[in-house]
Amino acid sequence: MSKSPEQEHPRKAIGWAARDSSGVLSPFKFSRRETGDEDVAFKVLYCGICHSDLHSVKNDWGNAIYPMVPGHEIVGVVTEVGRNVDKFKVGDKVGVGCMVGACHSCDSCKNDLENYCPKMILTYNSIYYDGTMTYGGYSDMMVANQRYVIRFPDNLPLDAGAPLLCAGITVYSPMKYFGLCEPGMHLGVLGLGGLGHVAVKFAKAFGIKVTVISSSPNKEKEAIERLGADAFLVSRNQEQMQAAAGTMDGIIDTVSAVHSLMPYLSLLKSHGKLVMVGLPEKPVEIAVFPLVMGRKILAGSCIGGMKETQEMIDFAGKHNITADIEVIPIDYVNTAMERLAKADVKYRFVIDVAKSLTSA
Structure with missing residues (x-):
């Protein structure tokens, strides 16, 4: 029995x-x-x-x-x-x-x-x-x-x-897998919340340039002065977005609310990668033309395996990331x-x- x-x-x-x-x-x-x-x-x-x-x-x-x-x-x-x-x-x-x-x-x-x-x-x-x-x-x-x-x-x-x-491995894993962790690279972090603020810390520990992208202008001081980001973009400011077009090797999209991806594809260099780690409740729409013309990649990533999670925690300990x-x-x-x-x-x-x- x-x-x-x-x-x-x-x-x-x-x-x-x-x-x-x-x-x-x-x-x-x-x-x-x-x-x-x-x-x-x-x-x-x-x-x-x-x-x-x-x-x-x-x-x-x-x-x-x-x-x-x-x-x-x-x-x-x-x-x-x-x-x-x-x-x-x-x-x-x-x-x-x-x-x-x-x-x-x-x-x-x-x-x-x-x-x-x-x-x-x-x-x-x-x-x-x-x-x-x-x-x-x-x-x-x-x-x-x-x-x-x-x-x-x-x-x-x-x-x-x-x-x-959760938050740490969710941003660490795609940075490593998609090669967005090499010194000299420029990474965009879309959203400055539970995932985004940790993404900034890991990216800076990797020694790369980080631009935070947010719809909230009042987060600029926090992003740059306290978290150490190199630059800040207000996603609703068309002049700022146009000035930054074609400058980023990759973007980690941490936003969990439904949002358009099109404005952010324009920020990527050719062969750039937009990696989704946030989980919107509804499907997103995407035009194929901007992907094809720049051979850009729209990808997703979900946490990490146990070996990589231990690696991430050890890295966090070495660099005092919390x-x-x-x-x-x-x-x-x-x-x-x-x-x-x-x-x-x-x-x-x-x-x-x-x-x-x-x-x-």
Whole structure:
């Protein structure tokens, strides 16, 4: 006789969950599996709030499974390891990002690109190997296979480092893959939010010229004086946009709202690359002529594999790259979601799970 989910997952856990597409989160009791031979269990200290969490709890993408415990920027301290775990020990600082499983046999998995595996298992709102729901980091503890656990550098603060597990790898991976990280290059960063501000920091650490492109003129001082961008373009200013035409090797588009891509293709040099990492809710329209005439590339990129994610965190530790955060208690999460929808945060909310999640 097969075991029930309660028998398979006897470890009691608490968190906050959405129950329907209203997206409202409230205390929730659930269970996690015991620490298996390949597993790492850790106490969750902090969890970032990603824009994907907001889309997910509101079922904007039509794939929500409720109750849903969001959170895929999860960091904490190891409390237990399985007998076959050789990468981690009790007391280590670790994190879990956007995925917790994959097939491990397809071409993507064999090339350390588990993020493109057709059977990738998301950290939350997904079905695990045993048929049970995955629950994310708005919770007190986590259990994950060691393959999907990231070791944090000692010098990288957990709270400000947590968003790198999604926002960081989301911008780091396309910079590396599309060759937009070589000294002397000129990169445009479209949007200065949770992804964009981290993209500027990574780009400057790579030693390249960075221009922030935004519809908000009031972000210029922030972009240049505090984040270190070299230049700033107001996307609604036609004179500025025309003056910058044909000057960029690539653009990382971090905008999650529906927007036209045409103005930004004109900023690219011939053979330039416009890489989409934001996730608008509706399809975008694109004219082919500007792509053909400049042999330009319109591409997409989604997080990174586990090997590259560890590489990204190590790079962040070496160059002291962190997200700009606002730390909140978990009972503020619904207000934080409302503010996130209005882009009213600089630039990432991070839940202080350990200090504020005490009961459910």
